Each structure stands twice: as C-alpha cells, then as structure tokens.
Amino acid sequence: MSGDLNRREFLRSSAMLAGLAVAPGVLLYDLAHGKDQPASSSVRWGMLIDTNQCEEGCDDCVKACNKENGLPGGTGPADEQWIRKVELKNIKTGKITSLPMMCQHCAEPPCVDVCPTGASFKRADGIVLVDRHLCIGCRYCMMACPYKARSFVHEPLHDQKPEVPRGKGTVESCTLCVQRIDRGENTTACAEACSKAGHKAILFGNLNDPDSEVSKRIREVASTRIRADLGLDPGLHYEGL
C-alpha cells in the first residue's frame, strides 16, 4: 500500500519535473492548487435555517458576510445588503420570529429567466450568481426577485477584496461565499459566524447528498420554504416558520 503510494508520488514528481522542463513554472500553480473540477450538478448547495435558534437582535451573520465579501455594511436605501435580519410578528398569534434573509438560490430562479444578457445564471451546483462581466445594470432581475435579495451598486467602489470583485453599475447578491466553495471549503461566512455565536441556526451543505447533515435534518424536522406557493424550489429551507 505504502509502496504503491510512493510509486504514485514518484510518478507524479517526475511528471512534474518533466512539465517544468517543458514549460517553466506553468504547472506549479495547477499542482499546488486544490480545486480543478468544474462545479457539478451532483452537488446542490443549500441551507437549513432554524428560526428557533436565531436570536432577535443578533446580526453576527450580517457582519460576517460584510467582512467576508468586503461590503461596507451601510443600511441606507441605496446601500448593498447581501444578507439582512428580518423580524417577524405573527399577526394572529403575536409570536415574534427572527431570521436571516438572503438570496434563496432557487432551482427555478426568476432573475435568471428575465435577465436579457444571461448575466444572471445558475451554476451547476445550484448557486445563483450574477456574471458581472455581462451585467448591463438594467435591474430587471431586482424587479423579478420575490425575495428582494438583490442590490445594485450605486457608487464607484474602491479597495474591494481581491477574491470578491464588485463594481458600480452592476447587480449583486449573496453568492453562498462562492470563493470559499471554489477553494474546497464547506461553510459560508454567515453559517460560521452563527455557529461561533453559539446559535447554530444556519446549517449549510449539499442537498443532493442524502447523508449530508443538512439533508438529514431536512428529512427529520418540519421545514418550509419562503413563498413556497411560487414554486421556485429555493435552496434555502426554514425551520420554525
């Protein structure tokens, strides 16, 4: 077994050396880097949000998202908000519920249907994104989104994070921390922060894997999707609503 491994290692390093000889430096990056498989539809990223665990007034998830994605965190009408805390009061029972609201990563996203250039798109792994190289800033997707999940960048930006480019005149929204996923990580900034705060209200994972924690829990507890009546099959599930 170990001999086998060694041999594979040897083959790999000699291949690498050969490669280095042919094209100096070219292969270094490709080998050093983890993920070279394209996003695949065997994965569907999603979340289960347990509103019973979500604490009223806590906005650690929002802060973490802003930090991760380099958002300034303003809450004026023209400021970008990828995730927001919503406080709900049931009109009949008076019960107060608190939950984080963001792009629901629909399987049938209306924003994708209406986008004239195809800049709004759904990745094979279910993440709904805006290709900001194609976005012309018409804002039709914002009109179409039933969740008001999208923001338009109203001002020129400076000092964006290298991994999270953003810019004036284009529409953006929650990416499920795609930069983390593409590095092979398995959690989003908001879920991580929520766990850190001890609430564990946000469970992130692969909905297509029946053995993932999130899939198991969705099978066990009663959960709903927001505006399920629209039939958009969102990737975000909510518990306790």
Place this chain on the structure above:
Amino acid sequence: MKRLQAALLAMSLLISGTVLADVSVPHLDIGKGGHCVNDPKYMKLNHGDLLKRQRTITVHQGVIGRYSLIRCVNCHASKVNHSVLGTNSNFCQGCHVYAAVKIDCFECHSSRPETVSETLREVAK
C-alpha cells in the same frame, strides 16, 4: 498668415512631442519576479483573450485557473506602491497607456495583491 501657420505647426509638434515622451516605451515594473504563467512573449500577445476566457470559466464553472487575474496582480504588483496601477511604470497601467488600451477590470478587481486570504497562502506553497 504664414507665420501663424508656422506657429501652429511648431506648437502641435511640441504637444505631440511631449505626448510621445509621456508614453514612450515604458520601463515596466515587473513586480515580484519569478516565472510568468506562460511564456512572456506569448503572454504579451494573448493575455487579453486568455483573461477573458479564464473569467468565464471561473465564474461559471468555479474552476480557479492558470490565468486568474488575482495571480497576475499578486506577481506583477510593484514592490514600491503594491499595485499594478498608479503610475506609468506600474505593470498593467504602464503598458496600456503606452499601447492606448483601456480596460475596466480594476473598477471591480483589486489592483493590489491579497495579503491575508487563503489563496495567497495556497499559491505561495
């Protein structure tokens, strides 16, 4: 009239002269050094197309590739001002001013190398 023409001619020569001086073949600050992601001659000719192809692949398929813009910036940012832009000796700006090419990439993309992010650590390995 003749004199006016001559004066105008002299003036335009002067102006174009200074403009030319401004954009004469720049001495580019290559940045950190090492080996480029491909043959520099090849890069010089094709980097625009390579970057644009790369961005589609990365954004739509989630594959971080050889021609990642983050990597170019990480290597080519000047050690003086830590950027690929800013002055006409900075790598991307200097050559583009010379070649009269306009790009909008850095309205969104950072022109400075990442300092803390994971990717840097990965690439540095």
Place this chain on the structure above:
Amino acid sequence: MDALQKARRETRGFYLLTMLGALIVAMGLASAHYMEEHGHIVTGMNNQIVWGMPHVFAIFMIVSASGVLNVASIGSVFGQKPYKARAPLSGLLSIALLAGGLTVLMLDLGRPDRVIVAATHYNPTSVFAWNVLLYSGLFAFVGIYLWTLMEKRMNAWSKPAGLVVFVWRIILTTGTGMIFAFLVARQAYGTAILPPLFIVMSFAWGLAVFYIVQAALYGWNGLELDAAILKRMKNLLGLFVASVIYLVAAYHLTNLYFAKQAEFEKFILLEGGIYPLLFWGGYFFLGSLVPLFLVYFPGMGASRHVLFASLLVVAGSFCLLYVFIIGGQAFPLSIFPGYEVMSTFGDGQIANYTPSLPEILLGIGGLGVAFLITTVGVRALNFLPKDE
C-alpha cells in the same frame, strides 16, 4: 419676393427649433454622463425603487411609438383616405419616439458602455431580450413602410407593409406590457390584463401625441385642419381615452377581488399620499375626464379644444405611469404573508422615492431626441399631411 421671404423665415425657424432640440438632447446627455460618473446614487432610485423617472419617460415614449402608428394603420390597412395622408408623419413619429425611449432606457443602465452585450449575449427566456428584437424589428418595418409610401414604384406594397407594421406593433406593445406582467411576485404587476391595457394606452397616447404634432405643423404653416377630419380624430381620441379608463378600472377591480391585493389597492387609490393624488387628480380627472369633456361636450371639440385635450392626455399618461411604475414598487413586497415585518432593508415598509434633477433631465432629453428627429424628418422629407 414674398415666397422667398417666407422660405427664409421658415428656414430660420427650422434652425431655431433644431437648436432647441439639440440643446435639450445635450442636457439629457450631460445628465446621463453625470449619472454614469457618480453612479445611480445621484438619482432618486435605490434598492427598493429600482426603476424610476427614466423608466416613466421611456415607457411613455415606447408605448406611444406604437400608438402613433394607429393613424398609419387606419390609413393603409383599413383604407381610410384622410388617415393615409397622415401615414408618413405617423411612421416618422413612431421612429422618433422609439429612438427617444430607447435612448433613455439605454443611458439609464448601470453600465451603458456594455449595451453591446445585449446584442452579443442573448437570453431567449427574457422578455427584455424579446423586446430588443421587437424594437429593432419596428425600426426596420416602419422604415420599409415609409419607403413604400414615398417611392412611387413601391406604392403598391404599402398596404402589405402597413399590415406587417400593424401586427408587429401590437406584438410590441404586448411585449412591453409583458415586461411587467411577468413579475408574478409583485402585487402591482403580475397580471394578464397588462398587455391589453398597454395596447389601449398606446392607442390613446399615440393619437394624442400625433394630434399635438399635427397641430403644431398646421399652426406653423398657417393651415387649418379639415373639419371632417378633425371630427373623426377627436371622436377616436375620446373613444381611446374611455377605453383606457375601462381597462384601468378592470385592472384595479380584479386586484380588489383578490383579498391579498386589497391592501395594495388601498395604498395606491386611497392612502398612499402622492400616488392616489396623481391617480385621481392627475390621471383620472385632468388626464381623462377633462379631455373627454373637451372632446364630446356640446360646444366643445374645436381644434384648440382637442389640442388641449391631447396635451392633458399626455400629462395624465405620465401621472398614470408614475403611479404604476413607482407606486407599484413603493408598496412593500409580500414576502411573509400573515406577518408584520421589519428589517434594515425596507421589508414591510413603504419605500420613499424623490426623483432627482439628472434623471428627470435624462427623461426630457429622450423627448428631445424624439423632437429633433421629428423636426429634421418633417423638413427633410416634407411629411406635412396634405388633404386633397
């Protein structure tokens, strides 16, 4: 000598008008540049009111662009002589208004520099993308139609060309209505009544615009509109205005019928401040009732009454579009039915919108584009309607 003087005066007037148009266009372009430089932060639009004043102007022009063709359609397709004499002007106005509207839409984009992407990357499921085709098609078909009218050898083809234009523009206005009808999640928009509503609106607004331009041309040339033709046009205008009232009423009544929309109707029609005011005072009273009075009431219906009525119809259309587009977004989206909602992102709250000068100037600049094209077109092509 006299004729020469007249021609001179005319030329001077023409240049004056052209300069005025160019000035308005320049102001619009300057505003667009300012918006592009600073971002949409310098407009009243934000993440709640996503579409604002530029869209009010643009949709007015695009809807009217289809409506002015009515005059041509009645002439060519239905063979009515007085309308046929007006067909060239009608076609020209259509192109002018469409160009004006599209200019505004384009310059309001977050990235107007990328407008070419709309042609190179085409998403076939997008109503917006369909509209791009419909608009280009209208330019082409109206162009061909004008050619068949002007070129003697092609005259025989003017009827089929007119028919194509007629069908195309009905589809186009349906497409414009569908931009909104497809927004199922929004209380104000997701309803199938919008395409027919947009079609009758186009009839009324287009005819009003046509009448205004015709009156200006006749006044300019010291001509008097034939009484029989005046009567026909005014009756048609009255009919269209009444049809719009009917469909607007149907739109609100169907909304009221669905219990979950009742809150929205209460907002738009009663409690929403500026929106009920514009709806009842602007659209319904000034933009519909008064024009109907001016057109139909005994003793009314002279050409100046009809001109005034047309101007009011146009003003009323802006009020209606403001209520429809901006009021429709100001009312909070129903994301959590059965709950009172609070958040940092305006959930559960009425959104505020104050239009800013640049976006209004951009819209007016679009009207300037239409004005300029019309002025130059009428003079260059001699499109003054002539009745034998």
